[in-house]
Amino acid sequence: MPRSIERIFIATFLFFLSIIGGTIGYVVIEGYGIVDAAYMAVITFSTVGFTEVNPLSDIGKIFTTGYIVVNLAIFAYSVSVVSSFLFEGELQKIFKNLKSSREVKKLNQHVIVCGFGKNGAQACEELYAENRPFVVVERDPEVIKSFSNERNYMFINGNATMDEVLEEAGIVRASTVITALPNDADNVFITLTARGMNQGIRVIAKASEANSETKLYRAGAEHVVMPDRLGGIHMANLVTKPVVIEFLELLNGVGEEKLMLEEVPYSRMKDEFHDLSLKDLNIRQRTGVTVIAFKDDVQGFIFNPHSDKIVSEGDTMIILGRYDQIHNFLDIYLKH
Structure with missing residues (x-):
């Protein structure tokens, strides 16, 4: 679940929990009816300052004091959540993610790029230049946020090693997976998962360590690319075969x-x-x-x-x- 949606659910849950807790408290301590108790809980939570239904006992006053302090914390948290939606673009992000999800569901025979680091971003540039449909799965929301998405790349914020994230990316309908995560173990795991979810999919994997190459092929990768090795070969060939x-x-x-x-x-x-x-x-x-x-x-x-x-x-x-x-x-x- 996206962090912003999770915060909305938490704020809503805390609000109803507070009202229910306050209602029960006034019923038990002051003997109010359900309607009067709920009314007292709501006006206390909202801090509007209306008069009590009936004069409070000493225990009732102590309960109300603690209830107000707790509600101030809940209220402050709720205001911060709402403010982030209104002033920090969270609501826009949610609508953008929903739009992106609908677009991903329309894709067929597309490419899934796991990881938007240097290699993943370069792969996306080439795919974009060739008009190949693709979707990017990136775990770090800050990486997505920092990218100036003028080309309207389709992003899914999630962990590509999880089945549900690959399902959201349309793994069953995809033609190819490019896994370019920095951790070789994650690339092996994604290769195994992708092959298990779609037997006919083509897997192109990045490897940083030499001993990971064999493991990736065994896991089902069709091609394994080692950027460091290719960089060294390229530099040597600039000396031996410049033309x-x-x-x-x-x-x-x-x-x-x-x-x-x-x-x-x-x-x-x-x-x-x-x-x-x-x-x-x-x-x-x-x-x-x-x-x-x-x-x-x-x-x-x-x-x-x-x-x-x-x-x-x-x-x-x-x-x-x-x-x-x-x-x-x-x-x-x-x-x-």
């Missing part, structure tokens, strides 16, 4: 001439282009992009495919080109 790294940076959008890689499944291509050879498709001449590889169900990856290669059922083309060339290819060859 290769320069080319790879172009693929990552670094540099003046930004290049893109795109995968194109056979099923997304227009029917008129099915079962044709690369020569007949004439992709390079029509769009400027280059088909650098194929992946099929029989041979796996085929790099630098021959022009006689037939694009058939189950194939996936990997193409390379500038942003405008890629989008030109998509407009010409893909279904809309």
Whole structure:
């Protein structure tokens, strides 16, 4: 339960508990009827200062004094809760969370990103750039609050290791889980949980320690990424293969001439282009992009495919080109 809603329930519970306790107290101590006792409890709680129903006994006065002190504390707490809703945007946050929950329920074949740290935030940027639907599960509300959500990311504030939180994120309908929590044990647990709740889901996990990689694969992760290892390899390759790294940076959008890689499944291509050879498709001449590889169900990856290669059922083309060339290819060859 969100902390703000929990505080409202506590304040409401304390209010009714106080009224009931005061009513019982006046019935037992002063012998009032239920209506008179409830009336006395309400005017005492509200501190409006009306006259007592009947003159109080000494014990009744002592009870009322203690009752007023307790109610002042309850009243102060209730005022702080209401003030936070009115002046600190808590009510707006609740409506935003409700709206986000409704939007998440509409998602299908989406990506769940667990953890909005450096790696999780970077993954979200890439998913956003590629227009892939995703939802972020982040445990720390301050992390969510500090993020300038101009892109309208869908956040769920909760612990991703808990089944109910993953259910709220639509784990059953999701296609992929990216678990990028700082603790490897948590990533292993999420992998196990996600695989148990959705057998067909794809799990991509982050690992910080080398011995966690095997555990994550055993838990059911399809891919394990170790950012520290990749960073070290990248720095070494800047020395040993600087031109290769320069080319790879172009693929990552670094540099003046930004290049893109795109995968194109056979099923997304227009029917008129099915079962044709690369020569007949004439992709390079029509769009400027280059088909650098194929992946099929029989041979796996085929790099630098021959022009006689037939694009058939189950194939996936990997193409390379500038942003405008890629989008030109998509407009010409893909279904809309």
